[in-house]
Amino acid sequence: MAQSMPYAHAMKTLRHALLALLVLGAARPAYGIPAFARKYGLKCSACHEAVPLLNVLGRAFRDNGYRFNNGKDDAISTDPSYWPIFAWVEENYQYNYAKSSKKTEFNDGQVGPGFAVLGAMGSLGKHISFNVRPIYAGGGGGSSIAFDVAWIRVNRLFDTDALNVRLGQIDLDMPIATASERDFTVNDFVGNLRSLDYAVPGSHGFDLLGNPLGVELSGHDPGSINRYAVTFFSNSNVGSHQLFNAPSVYGRVSHIFQLPGGFLRDFEVGAFGTYATVSFGPDSAVLKPQVRYGGSLDFWLASDALPLHVEAIGFQGRDDHNLIPGATRDALYYGGDVQVDYVPALPFELFARYNLIRNVTQAVPGRPGSFADQNVYLFGIQHLESLTSRFEWGWQLHYALQYDHLQASDGTNNLQHVVWAGLILAF
Amino acid sequence: MGRTTFSTWSGRDSSLRSSVLFAALAGLALTAFTQAPESHVGDPHRGKAVYERFCTQCHGPRGNGGGEVAAYATPRPRDFRQGLFKFRSTPFGSLPTVADLDRTVSHGLYGTAMPPFGAINPRARLDVIAYIQTFSPRWQAEKPGEPIVVTSEPTATAASLERGQAIFGKACSSCHGDGSGNGPLAKSLVDAWGSPDAPADLTRGRTKAEVRGSDIYMRIMTGLNGTPMPGFSGALSPEQAWDVVHYVESLGPWKESTVQLRPAGMSDASAMSAAAPSAPAPSANAAVTIEMVGDASGYRFVPSSVTVHVGDAVRFVNKIGGPHNVTFWPDSIPAGAQQRLQANMQNTSGPLTGPLLINSGDATVVSFAGVAPGTYKFYCMPHIALGMKGQIIVQ
Numbered sequence: 001m002a003q004s005m006p007y008a009h010a011m012k013t014l015r016h017a018l019l020a021l022l023v024l025g026a027a028r029p030a031y032g033i034p035a036f037a038r039k040y041g042l043k044c045s046a047c048h049e050a051v052p053l054l055n056v057l058g059r060a061f062r063d064n065g066y067r068f069n070n071g072k073d074d075a076i077s078t079d080p081s082y083w084p085i086f087a088w089v090e091e092n093y094q095y096n097y098a099k100s101s102k103k104t105e106f107n108d109g110q111v112g113p114g115f116a117v118l119g120a121m122g123s124l125g126k127h128i129s130f131n132v133r134p135i136y137a138g139g140g141g142g143s144s145i146a147f148d149v150a151w152i153r154v155n156r157l158f159d160t161d162a163l164n165v166r167l168g169q170i171d172l173d174m175p176i177a178t179a180s181e182r183d184f185t186v187n188d189f190v191g192n193l194r195s196l197d198y199a200v201p202g203s204h205g206f207d208l209l210g211n212p213l214g215v216e217l218s219g220h221d222p223g224s225i226n227r228y229a230v231t232f233f234s235n236s237n238v239g240s241h242q243l244f245n246a247p248s249v250y251g252r253v254s255h256i257f258q259l260p261g262g263f264l265r266d267f268e269v270g271a272f273g274t275y276a277t278v279s280f281g282p283d284s285a286v287l288k289p290q291v292r293y294g295g296s297l298d299f300w301l302a303s304d305a306l307p308l309h310v311e312a313i314g315f316q317g318r319d320d321h322n323l324i325p326g327a328t329r330d331a332l333y334y335g336g337d338v339q340v341d342y343v344p345a346l347p348f349e350l351f352a353r354y355n356l357i358r359n360v361t362q363a364v365p366g367r368p369g370s371f372a373d374q375n376v377y378l379f380g381i382q383h384l385e386s387l388t389s390r391f392e393w394g395w396q397l398h399y400a401l402q403y404d405h406l407q408a409s410d411g412t413n414n415l416q417h418v419v420w421a422g423l424i425l426a427f
Numbered sequence: 428m429g430r431t432t433f434s435t436w437s438g439r440d441s442s443l444r445s446s447v448l449f450a451a452l453a454g455l456a457l458t459a460f461t462q463a464p465e466s467h468v469g470d471p472h473r474g475k476a477v478y479e480r481f482c483t484q485c486h487g488p489r490g491n492g493g494g495e496v497a498a499y500a501t502p503r504p505r506d507f508r509q510g511l512f513k514f515r516s517t518p519f520g521s522l523p524t525v526a527d528l529d530r531t532v533s534h535g536l537y538g539t540a541m542p543p544f545g546a547i548n549p550r551a552r553l554d555v556i557a558y559i560q561t562f563s564p565r566w567q568a569e570k571p572g573e574p575i576v577v578t579s580e581p582t583a584t585a586a587s588l589e590r591g592q593a594i595f596g597k598a599c600s601s602c603h604g605d606g607s608g609n610g611p612l613a614k615s616l617v618d619a620w621g622s623p624d625a626p627a628d629l630t631r632g633r634t635k636a637e638v639r640g641s642d643i644y645m646r647i648m649t650g651l652n653g654t655p656m657p658g659f660s661g662a663l664s665p666e667q668a669w670d671v672v673h674y675v676e677s678l679g680p681w682k683e684s685t686v687q688l689r690p691a692g693m694s695d696a697s698a699m700s701a702a703a704p705s706a707p708a709p710s711a712n713a714a715v716t717i718e719m720v721g722d723a724s725g726y727r728f729v730p731s732s733v734t735v736h737v738g739d740a741v742r743f744v745n746k747i748g749g750p751h752n753v754t755f756w757p758d759s760i761p762a763g764a765q766q767r768l769q770a771n772m773q774n775t776s777g778p779l780t781g782p783l784l785i786n787s788g789d790a791t792v793v794s795f796a797g798v799a800p801g802t803y804k805f806y807c808m809p810h811i812a813l814g815m816k817g818q819i820i821v822q
Contacts, residue, residue, distance in 0.1 A: 043480070056546045072538065
């Protein structure tokens with residue numbers, strides 16, 4: 001049946017709006033940093049299981065404020081040609097097919113807007129580190145420049161690794177490789193649909209991966225076997241422009257167990273939680289909570305150098321009923337992700353992910369119990385190779401399948417297929 | 428079109444809660460039977476993959492130190508093929524223990540391109556060490572030397588600094604100068620790989636692998652294989668070595684600095700001429716004497732080639748410009764002679780390595796009794812880079 005012109009126009013506008021939101025909202029890439037490879041003369045694979053997923057060495061390097069503390073960290077001791085800057089250029093093609101139980105919602109493919117980053121990260125002496133990552137995103141809807149992250153970190157307060165302070169627009173210490181550490185683009189909406197990004201229908205948006213403004217206290221032991229991070233931030237998705245008028249806190253602790261041998265090489269146990277607030281009421285004076293807390297497990301199997309890495313998280317989310325129009329009780333749901341990364345041989349990587357959302361208590365009376373439940377499946381392959389310590393390039397191909405229960409425009413279940421291919425150059 | 432149904436929506440809620448709890452409990456249960464990977468034996472096959480991930484960029488895929496970074500790294504990455512490792516607990520010239528190599532891998536080398544890899548699993552470090560050991564045949568032919576024990580540290584005093592300064596002036600200042608690495612030989616030193624090898628600047632309070640006094644002690648006693656820095660384990664007593672440690676710690680902001688103990692007006696060691704400990708007098712009768720000389724004309728053995736008979740002994744005397752020693756190349760002596768020659772040398776500080784002769788007149792004797800006839804090539808460890816070598820033809 002032919003679609004009416006107003007409907008087609010509305011859908012086109014919706015797609016463009018979605019695209020623009022995704023570009024602006026999901027703009028948080030994190031690839032290998034050739035600037036570090038240049039500085040330390042290491043392959044990207046030294047710090048990344050598979051770029052951009054950090055391994056234990058990379059994580060310890062990051063926890064030390066982008067320092068190895070081997071006397072070669074400071075600019076004065078490095079090659080004079082070294083500058084702590086890097087650049088990424090990315091372009092992609094994405095094909096989407098979505099259907100409800102009754103009709104096709106959309107069916108098209110297009111070259112994505114792509115992005116370019118010219119960032120700087122590194123350390124200024126022993127106690128100061130920084131990361132400034134502005135992103136230029138192009139596209140038919142117009143271009144934009146936004147900061148992905150922009151922070152400064154004071155390392156080793158009181159001369160101990162147990163206390164470091166980070167201020168600015170911060171990438172929170174997530175329990176699972178985040179969108180920015182997994183997906184190969186800034187506008188991959190599948191990456192934006194991790195369970196941690198789930199927003200209760202009708203409630204205020206809440207995005208743990210959104211790099212809020214805040215202050216983080218963190219610490220670790222040598223080798224980052226034990227770690228903690230506590231971030232005080234403003235729940236910026238409430239439309240406020242004032243820091244800390246929606247005070248929120250996020251925290252995470254983790255411990256890695258290094259095993260003596262066998263198929264299970266190492267594993268990590270962690271716990272995380274956040275208590276975020278949203279301004280509520282006529283004068284925005286009342287704060288109402290959005291709460292998420294849960295646990296995480298990481299397993300590294302088979303090989304130290306080419307591991308099969310399995311990550312799993314499970315958590316509970318609760319939004320105060322005052323934040324949801326028509327609600328009579330708090331919304332309660334469970335979320336979980338399982339992700340598998342496998343590097344059969346450098347520089348290839350295979351990955352897969354399963355995300356789920358299960359609503360337990362619907363805040364609005366009369367809604368079916370499974371309203372807005374989600375299942376997302378993702379499979380992909382990536383090839384990202386350092387040609388020299390000064391240049392890397394890569395491509396990624398993935399397929400995603402997403403179910404959204406009762407979320408189609410006609411109120412039925414929504415099913416989406418996504419095929420995505422991208423190319424990146426990093427300097 | 429009929430309504431799409433998803434079977435995956437069934438069986439939700441309570442089972443999910445159980446799954447989350449189960450995952451948490453499983454993690455706790457796993458912690459109950461974990462243990463530190465201390466007993467792991469390195470596996471070179473697994474180590475190869477670790478090496479390719481972390482090491483090839485500098486050390487090269489063949490372990491020859493020829494990775495991409497080698498072109499602009501100073502010092503150059505280690506070439507593993509000779510089996511020469513600088514930082515050890517074992518006597519000069521000998522192979523390091525696995526623990527020695529793991530220490531270097533874990534902590535890195537300060538001020539060099541070698542970063543610390545302590546964050547990676549200890550098991551993976553042992554695996555990569557096992558793989559590194561495949562690059563040199565030395566690991567099949569030899570065992571690591573017996574580790575030198577760091578003796579109990581005496582209390583640092585002004586007197587120990589002065590004694591240490593005297594030894595430093597005699598044994599160390601030709602390279603290290605006043606401690607800043609400005610000795611008269613400093614600019615001419617090269618290592619076994621042909622690269623310039625400047626003496627360490629001891630006034631900075633930290634060197635590549637030395638932070639504490641015990642680290643300095645170990646370096647004095649073991650030396651640095653493949654460099655002009657000899658091991659003094661056969662030349663200095665533990666007490667004398669600690670005296671040198673205390674003096675070195677007075678030169679800069681070391682972690683256990685003794686700068687506060689420096690007597691007022693203490694001059695730098697390069698100006699000192701106090702007597703350093705003498706080597707024990709050789710007891711064997713020597714048929715031939717070879718003088719060890721370092722002067723304006725260069726560093727050399729005089730004569731550099733002698734002919735003796737089986738059963739004779741050769742006396743090496745520090746004439747001038749020490750410290751000197753005599754070390755035989757294991758691959759430049761007759762096959763099978765190594766064990767007997769080692770037994771015939773006095774006060775060895777490592778494989779086929781004679782004691783360090785610090786003072787003018789110090790001597791050591793090498794007997795050629797019971798050895799196979801042939802040519803025995805030798806060199807002076809501190810001055811090999813300056814061409815100080817010779818040969819003994821045994822008939």
